[in-house]
Amino acid sequence: MAALRALLATGLAVVAASGFAQEASDAGNWTMPAKDYANTRYSPLDQVNTGNVGTLKLAWVFSTGVLRGHEAAPIIADDTLFIVTPYPNLVYALDLKAPGAPVKWKFSPNPVSSSQGVACCDLVNRGAVWSNGRLYFNALDNQTFALDARTGAEVWHARLGDIRRGETMTMAPLVVKDKVLVGNSGGEYGVRGWLTALDADNGRIAWRAFSTGPDSEVLIGPAFRPFYATDRGKDLGIGTWPGEAWKIGGGTVWGFVSYDPALDVIYYGTGNPGPWNPAQRPGDNKWTSGIFARDPATGQARWFYQMSPHDLHDYDGVNENILIDVTVGGASHRAIVHPDRNGYLYVIDRERGEVLSATPYASVTTSTGVDLQTGRLRYAPDKDPQPGRTVRDICPASPGAKDWQPAAYSPRTRLVYIPHQNLCQDAETAQTSYIAGTPYVGATLKMKPGPGGKRGRVTAWDPAAAKAAWTIDEDLPVWSGALATAGDVVFYGAMDGWFKAVDAKTGAPLWQFKTGSGIVGQPVSFRGPDGKQYVAVLSGIGGWAGTVVANDIDTRDQTAATGFANVVPDLKQKTQKGGALYVFALP
C-alpha cells in the first residue's frame, strides 16, 4: 500500500491493484483458476515479454483423453501441474520435475452418468484449486472432492445437490481460510441457487446461502447494508416473486468467487431467475442476476446489487468480480470491476455496493442505461420477448456481451482484458417441443453476429476512463479466458484452435500457435523447477458456444444448442473435438 500511496501522490495513478501481495514463492505458482483472490489472472513473471514472445515454442503436450469442452485452468503448485477434465471429471497430476511431465497420479471421481443428461450446456468443469497441500474440485454430479495433492488419495468428498432436481456443479471452488466455497448450476431447470461453505478439514457444510427465499436462508441479517433502497426490506427473496416461485427461482452460483482479505469479504454473482417465462414471475426476482458481498466465516450478507432486476434475457450475473482500486471522480475506491452479461462494465465500490460507473462495452439494445441514483437498469420495452411476437435485434444475445470466460487485469497497464462475444438474437415464434411427456410451444432463438459482423472480440478496457483502450475483432466468439503477464503480454485462445499473444499496451499481435482443437480454457503462466517461465492452456472445443462440435449437433437445426447452432454453423469445419494441455516456453 505504500507503493500505492506513492503512486497516488504523483496524481497520475488512477488504477492500482490490491490483492497482489503474494509471497515470492507464489509468483511462479498458479494455485487457483483466477491466480489470486482479486481474480486478476495476472502473472508477475516477465521472462516472456513483448520482445521475445515471438520465439515462444511448444514445450510439451498432454492428451486428456476427454472430448468435451475443456474450460478449466491448469493449476500449478509443488512442481506439479493439476488438470480436471470435463465429465467424467478425471484429475491428472503431472510431475514438472521430470522430462515431459509424466503423470504422477490420476483420480477418477466416477460421477453418475445421468448427470450428463442434466447439464445445460456441455459437460464442462472450470477447474480445481490447490490449498495447503490439498486439491479441491467439483464433479458434475454435485460432489466436492478433497484430494491429497501429493498422492491423489481422497481425503473427503461431500454430496451437495440433487441430480434428480436438475442440479449440477461446474464451477471452480475457492478456498478462504478454513472454508471451501462451492456453488450449484442448473438455473434452467427450476433449481434454487446457493453458495455453500464446506469445512476444508472434513467437507462438512459450515453454511449455505440461498439466492432466493426468506432472509434466514439467504443469510441476510443485521450486517446487511445494501446501498440501494430497492434492496432493503424483509424477506425480499420471497416478496419480489409471485407465490412460491422463489422455491424454483434459479440464481445459481456457477461463476468465480473473489475475496478481499483486508475487508474479509467474499464476492460472487448469482445466475438468472428461472425458470418461468418472465411474464409469469412479475417482480424483481431477488436475489438473482446480482452480486453478493458476504462474510466468509458466517456467510452473512454485507450488501447486494442487482444488475438485471426481473431479468428478461437470460443475463446471469455470475461473471467474475475483479478486485482493484479505481479512481472515479477524483477519489480512489476499493472497487469491483465486473463486465456483465447485460453488456455493461460495472465499477462498484466494494465496501458499500455503490455503482460508480456502468458503461456499455458491447452493443446493447435491451436497455438504455443504468440509473446511478437508483442503481436500476433501464430496460428497452420494445426488446421484451413476448410469446407469439417476433422480436429482432436483441443485443446482447442470451450468452450476453460476455459469458463465463474470465477477463484479466494488469496493474502495469491498468487495463482489463475482456474476452467476449459480439452476438445478437431474434426471438421468433413458436416451435413445438416436448419434455418428459409434456408438450409446449417455445420461442425460437436465433443468434446472429452483432454489428460489424465479427462474432468475437477482445476488449482492453480502462475502468478509470470508462472506455476501451483497444479492441481486437475475432471471427468466432472468444470463449477462452484471458491471461495478462508482467512481460506486458496478453494471451487468449480462439475457438478454431489458435492460441494468441498480443501486446498488452496496444493489442498488436505478437505470436500465435495452432492447437489441435478449439480453445475454451483458461490460460495460465508458471515458473518451472528449471526456472523457466511457461505458459499453459487446455485446448478442447465445447462449452455452450462450442457444443455444436462437442455434441455433434446438426447445425441445419438452427435453434439447436439454444440458438448457438445458427451463429456458428462453420465451427464444425474449423475445429474438431479433443482435449489436450499445451505448454509453451522460450527456446
Added chain:
Amino acid sequence: MFSRCHDRPRWRVLACALVAIACTVDARELRVCGDPDNLPYSDAAGRGFENRIVRLVADDIGATLSYYWLPQWRGFTRKTLLEGHCDVIPGIPAAQANVLTTAPYYRGTYALVFRAERVPGLSDLDDARLRTLRIGLPLIGIDAMPTPPGRALARRGIFDNVIGFPVIGERPAPLRMITALARDELDVAIVWSPQAGYFVAQQPAPLSVVLLSPHEGDPEFTFAIAMGVRPDDASLQRTLDGALARLKPQIDAVLREYAVVRAGDDVALGIRP
C-alpha cells in the same frame, strides 16, 4: 429404416454382407428410443401405453423390438434418434420440427383436475375463482417456457396463486400435482390430459377432469401425437403409417385401458382403467 442391414455402424453392414445372411424380412429390428421411467408413456419394464403401442406395431410389421433408454429431457431427440441409437421415437408432437413424423394416432389437450365438491362447475379459464385458488402447473423449465395454459393464466394476471411443479424431478410432475390435490395442498391442477386421466385413475380421491379450451388470444392447448423418425427415413415413416392405420382399433383400446383422456373426449369423471 429398421432392417438390420441399414443405418447401422459400417462394420455391421460389412459383417452382414460377409456372412451373407439375415437381410431378410424376418430379421427386421425396430429400434425404439424411450424414457425408462415416465409412466403412463413408457418405462424400462415396458409397462407404458407407448410401449404397448410399439409392441403392436412391431408385431404388425414382423420386426423384433429393441430399446435405447434415456430420460426425455433437453436434447432427447438429438441424443437418441439423431445420433442413430434408434430408428423411431413413439409419442412426440406431430408438429416437432427436427424429425419426420407419422400421421398422429391420438390428440391430447390440457385439462383442469380438481375436487368437484370444492369448486363445482369449474370449466373455464375466465372463471373468477381461478384468481384465488391454489393452481398447480407443470413447469417445463427448459427455455424458460411454461405450458400453454400457464401462458394463458399469465395473460390474465394470475401468478401469485400458481405453484410450479418442475417436470424434471422425482416421479412425474402430474403425479406429484395430483397427489398434492388429493392431500388438499392444491385446489386445481392443470395437467396434460393423457397423464391426467391415468394418474387420476390411480388414486382414490374423487377428482374431476375437465378439458380446457383456449379463448381469443390464448395459445393452442391441443397437440397431435405421432411417432418420429429421422428426417431422411421416409421409408420407415410409410411403413409405420401403414401399421398405425391398420392398428387403429387396437391402439384405441390400449389408450382406453390406460384411461388416456384425449382432446374431444367428454368430460371424464372418476375414471378407472
